[in-house]
Amino acid sequence: MGKSLRLRLLAWYAAILAGVLGAFGAVLYTRLEASLLREVEAELTAHVQALAHEIEDVEDDAAALDLGLEYVRYFRPETPGAPSYAHWDGGGRRVGGNSPPDLPRPEAPGFRDSGDRREISVATVTGGTMLVGRSIREERERLAGLLWLLAGTGAGVFALAMLGGFLLAGRALAPIRKITETAAAISAEDLSRRIDVGRTESELGTLARTLNDAFARIEASFERQTRFTADASHELRTPLSILLTHVELALKKDRTAPEYRETLETCLRAAQRMRATEESLLTLARADAGELKVARDRVDLKPVVEETVALLAPLATERRVAVAVEASPLAVAGDRERLREVATNLVTNALRYNREGGRVEVRLSRENGAAVLSVADTGIGIPEPDRAHLFERFYRVDKARSRELGGSGLGLAITRWIVEAHGGTIAVASREGEGTTFTVRLPAAVATPQDP
Amino acid sequence: MRVLVVEDEADLARAVGRALEEEGYAVDVATDGEAGLWNAQSWEYDAVVLDLMLPRVPGETVLKRLREKKKTPVLILTARDGVADRVRGLDAGADDYLVKPFALEELLARVRALVRRGAGEASPVIRLGEVEVDTAAREVRRRGKLVDLAAKEYALVELLALHRGKLVTRTKIYDHIYDQSDPTLSNVVDVYVSNVRKKLGAGFIETRRGEGYIVRG
Numbered sequence: 001m002g003k004s005l006r007l008r009l010l011a012w013y014a015a016i017l018a019g020v021l022g023a024f025g026a027v028l029y030t031r032l033e034a035s036l037l038r039e040v041e042a043e044l045t046a047h048v049q050a051l052a053h054e055i056e057d058v059e060d061d062a063a064a065l066d067l068g069l070e071y072v073r074y075f076r077p078e079t080p081g082a083p084s085y086a087h088w089d090g091g092g093r094r095v096g097g098n099s100p101p102d103l104p105r106p107e108a109p110g111f112r113d114s115g116d117r118r119e120i121s122v123a124t125v126t127g128g129t130m131l132v133g134r135s136i137r138e139e140r141e142r143l144a145g146l147l148w149l150l151a152g153t154g155a156g157v158f159a160l161a162m163l164g165g166f167l168l169a170g171r172a173l174a175p176i177r178k179i180t181e182t183a184a185a186i187s188a189e190d191l192s193r194r195i196d197v198g199r200t201e202s203e204l205g206t207l208a209r210t211l212n213d214a215f216a217r218i219e220a221s222f223e224r225q226t227r228f229t230a231d232a233s234h235e236l237r238t239p240l241s242i243l244l245t246h247v248e249l250a251l252k253k254d255r256t257a258p259e260y261r262e263t264l265e266t267c268l269r270a271a272q273r274m275r276a277t278e279e280s281l282l283t284l285a286r287a288d289a290g291e292l293k294v295a296r297d298r299v300d301l302k303p304v305v306e307e308t309v310a311l312l313a314p315l316a317t318e319r320r321v322a323v324a325v326e327a328s329p330l331a332v333a334g335d336r337e338r339l340r341e342v343a344t345n346l347v348t349n350a351l352r353y354n355r356e357g358g359r360v361e362v363r364l365s366r367e368n369g370a371a372v373l374s375v376a377d378t379g380i381g382i383p384e385p386d387r388a389h390l391f392e393r394f395y396r397v398d399k400a401r402s403r404e405l406g407g408s409g410l411g412l413a414i415t416r417w418i419v420e421a422h423g424g425t426i427a428v429a430s431r432e433g434e435g436t437t438f439t440v441r442l443p444a445a446v447a448t449p450q451d452p
Numbered sequence: 453m454r455v456l457v458v459e460d461e462a463d464l465a466r467a468v469g470r471a472l473e474e475e476g477y478a479v480d481v482a483t484d485g486e487a488g489l490w491n492a493q494s495w496e497y498d499a500v501v502l503d504l505m506l507p508r509v510p511g512e513t514v515l516k517r518l519r520e521k522k523k524t525p526v527l528i529l530t531a532r533d534g535v536a537d538r539v540r541g542l543d544a545g546a547d548d549y550l551v552k553p554f555a556l557e558e559l560l561a562r563v564r565a566l567v568r569r570g571a572g573e574a575s576p577v578i579r580l581g582e583v584e585v586d587t588a589a590r591e592v593r594r595r596g597k598l599v600d601l602a603a604k605e606y607a608l609v610e611l612l613a614l615h616r617g618k619l620v621t622r623t624k625i626y627d628h629i630y631d632q633s634d635p636t637l638s639n640v641v642d643v644y645v646s647n648v649r650k651k652l653g654a655g656f657i658e659t660r661r662g663e664g665y666i667v668r669g
Contacts, residue, residue, distance in 0.1 A: 230532065230534070233531075234531040234532060237531040237552045237553055238461055238464070238531055238552065240552075240553040241461075241464055241531075241552040241553040241554065242461060242463045242464045242467065243553075244553050244554075244555070244556070245464060245467040245468060245471070245553075245554075245556050246463070246467045248471075248555065248556035248557070249467050249470060249471045249474075249556060252471070252474065252556075253474075266463050266466075266467070269463065270463065
C-alpha cells in the first residue's frame with residue numbers, strides 16, 4: 001500500500017519533471033536555433049546589399065565587378081564552406097562570383113536553402129540577380145552540441161530529482177508506514193496499544209490521533225462485549241449447574257416418586273430462569289442490531305399502568321406491599337406491549353426490593369407536554385455509587401438479594417432501551433433507607449379531536 | 453467425614469449437599485458468606501466446598517479469614533473460568549477449584565481427594581492389617597472380601613483409618629460423622645464402633661477408656 005503510493009507519487013513527479021525539462025529544452029533549443037539563423041541571415045543580407053551597391057557604382061559593366069580587399073577577405077574562396085557570391089545579369093547569364101558555376105539562379109529574390117548552405121538573393125539595379133550564401137554546418141553542429149548538452153543535463157537533473165523524490169516520498173510516507181504497522185499490530189495483538197503521535201505534528205498527526213480515538217472506542221466496546229459475554233455466560237451457568245447437578249443426583253440410584261417430582265420441579269425452575277435470561281439477552285441483542293422496532297400507535301398509558309398493577313397484585317400480596325395508583329388518561333405515541341414491559345419491570349422491582357409492609361406509589365401525570373410515569377418504593381434505597389451503573393446490563397446492587405428474588409440483571413437495561421427508543425428518558429432518585437423513585441418521561445402524543 | 457457447603461443458590465446447595473450425604477458425608481450447608489465463615493471457623497470440617505460469589509461476605513474473603521485460623525481443605529466453585537479468577541482463588545488459599553457447570557461425579561471425586569490429602573494420605577487405599585479401606589470407591593474389604601457397611605459405619609472406619617495410629621476422641625468422631633441437623637446423641641458412636649467390630653474383627657478398633665478410639669496401621 002505504502003510502496004505503491006510511493007511509486008505513484010514518483011511517477012507523477014517524473015511525468016511533471018520530464019514535461020518541464022522537455023519544454024524548457026525545446027524552448028531553449030528553438031530560440032537559439034532561430035537566433036543563430038537570424039544572425040547568419042543578417043550577415044548575408046548585409047553582404048548582398050553591399051555587393052549590390054557595388055554594382056550600382058560600377059554602372060552597367062557587371063562583368064567588370066571587382067571586389068575590394070575586404071570582400072576577398074570575407075569570401076575567402078580557398079576555404080571550403082566559406083561564403084561565396086554569384087552574379088547573374090538581366091539576361092540570366094552568370095557574369096561573376098566565386099560560387100560553384102553550376103549554382104542555379106534563384107527564381108525570385110529572398111532566402112533559400114541549398115544543401116547545407118543558406119543563401120540570399122536580391123535584384124540588382126541592372127536587372128540582374130546578386131546572391132550571397134554560405135554553409136551553416138558550423139551553426140548546425142553547434143546546435144547539435146547544444147542538443148546533446150541539454151539532453152545530458154536534463155537526464156542528469158531528472159535522475160537526481162528522481163532519486164531525491166524517491167527518498168523524499170519515502171520520508172514523507174514513513175510515518176504512514178509506521179502508523180499502518182502500529183495499527184496492524186493493534187488490531188492483531190493488543191487493543192490497548194496506541195500510535196505514537198509525539199513527532200507527527202502534521203496531517204499525519206491528525207490521522208494518528210483520529211485512529212487512536214477509533215481504537216479507544218473499539219477497545220471500550222470490545223471490553224463491554226467481553227464483560228457482557230462473561231456476565232451472560234455466568235448468568236446461564238448457574239441454572240445450568242443446578243439442572244445438571246439435580247439430574248445427575250437423581251440418576252445415581254432409584255428414587256421415590258416425590259423425589260423425582262422435586263428434581264423435576266427444580267429443573268423446571270432452572271430452565272425457566274435460563275429461558276428468561278435468554279429472552280432478555282435476545283431482546284437486547286436485537287435492539288443492539290437495530291432489528292427491534294417500536295410501534296408508533298396511540299397508546300393511553302392509564303389502562304396500561306392499571307392493568308400492570310392488577311397483574312402484579314399477587315406479588316404485592318406475597319411481599320405484603322401496598323400499591324397505590326394515581327393515573328389520569330394520557331396518550332403517547334408508542335408500542336403498547338413495550339410500554340407495558342416498562343411498567344411491569346418498574347413495578348416488579350419496586351415490589352421486590354421493598355420492605356415487608358412497605359408501599360409502592362405509581363403516578364401517571366402530564367408535565368410540560370411530557371407523559372411522566374413515576375414508581376416510588378419504600379425499600380432500602382440504592383447507594384449513590386451504584387446509581388450510575390443501575391441501567392447497565394447485569395449490574396446488580398446486591399447480587400445475592402436480586403438473585404434470590406429472581407432478577408436476571410437485565411430488566412432495567414431493557415427498560416431504558418424501550419424508553420429511549422420512544423424518545424424518552426428514565427431517571428432514578430434514591431435515599432438510602434427510605435426508598436427509590438424511578439421516573440420515566442415520554443413525549444406525550446399530540447392531542448387529536450377525538451380525545452376526551 | 454464432615455463437609456461444609458457454602459453456596460447461595462439454594463437449589464444447587466441442596467443438590468450438592470444431598471449428593472455428599474449419599475456418599476456418607478455429614479454435610480452442613482451455609483447460604484451466605486457470613487454463615488459459611490462462622491461454620492468453617494467453629495467446626496472441624498474435613499473439607500469445605502465454597503462458592504466464590506456469595507452475598508454478604510464474598511468467597512475470597514471467607515477463604516482468607518478461614519486461612520488465618522485453619523488449614524481445612526477448600527474446594528472453590530466458580531462460574532467464572534478466566535485464568536485470573538482461578539489463580540486468585542488458589543492464591544487466596546484454596547486447595548482446588550471447579551468451574552460451574554460441573555459434573556457431580558467430579559465434585560465428589562475432588563472432595564474425596566481433598567479429604568484424603570487433608571489427612572496426609574496420598575493413596576486412596578489404606579491397608580490396616582487384613583482390612584483394606586478404599587476411600588475412592590468407599591469400600592472396605594477384609595481378607596479381600598467386600599464388607600457391607602452402613603454409610604455412617606463406613607464414615608467411622610474412614611475417619612479412624614485416616615488417623616490410624618492416633619487417638620480419635622469420641623467428640624471428634626461425633627463431629628465428623630454427623631452434621632448440625634442430626635439430633636443423635638453422642639453415645640450412638642459406641643453403637644457404630646460395636647457394629648464395625650462385628651464386621652471387621654474385634655481387635656480392629658481399640659478402646660482407650662475415657663479418651664476415645666484408635667486403629668493400628
